[in-house]
Amino acid sequence: MNKKQCLLVLLVVGLAAVYAVFFTNWFQPRMLRIHHTSRPRGFAMRARRDLPVPIVFGFDESCRLTEIKVVPLAGFQTNQNVLPLWHLISDSNSVPVEAFTYGQMIRGMKPAIKGTHPESLEPNTTYRLFVVAGNVKGEHDFEMGHK
Numbered sequence: 001m002n003k004k005q006c007l008l009v010l011l012v013v014g015l016a017a018v019y020a021v022f023f024t025n026w027f028q029p030r031m032l033r034i035h036h037t038s039r040p041r042g043f044a045m046r047a048r049r050d051l052p053v054p055i056v057f058g059f060d061e062s063c064r065l066t067e068i069k070v071v072p073l074a075g076f077q078t079n080q081n082v083l084p085l086w087h088l089i090s091d092s093n094s095v096p097v098e099a100f101t102y103g104q105m106i107r108g109m110k111p112a113i114k115g116t117h118p119e120s121l122e123p124n125t126t127y128r129l130f131v132v133a134g135n136v137k138g139e140h141d142f143e144m145g146h147k
Helices: 003-023 073-078
Strands: 034-038 055-064 067-072 086-089 096-101 126-133 136-143
Touching: 034 126, 034 136, 055 126, 055 136, 067 073, 073 126
Parallel strands: none
Antiparallel strands: 034 055, 055 096, 067 086, 067 126, 126 136
């Protein structure tokens, strides 16, 4: 191979590397895309108006969760170690889920502190949900509407 061919090969390899780094997400950490919705309870549950509207969180794909944590956003912004309102961890194998409700017990997961239960969410307060599924992480801010 002469100098000209060697230079062209190096140029092509260099352009391919630049393309791979800047125009693909091969080197970006994977993030979970989380969305939420809140739906009023069914007709049979309307008699119990004191119950809050359930919040359902979903993902674009099923995943085996290893940690779920919900904290008040205002408290988290001032103190990264704020106590979570709901914190589940998986010590073994959780079932793949595509959606879950706040406070739901997910098979294969347990409270991070034994015997704790999810605290109720306050209306008109913003919260942050942290989700870990293996080495993939995601977070999502949501607000609990009025009762």
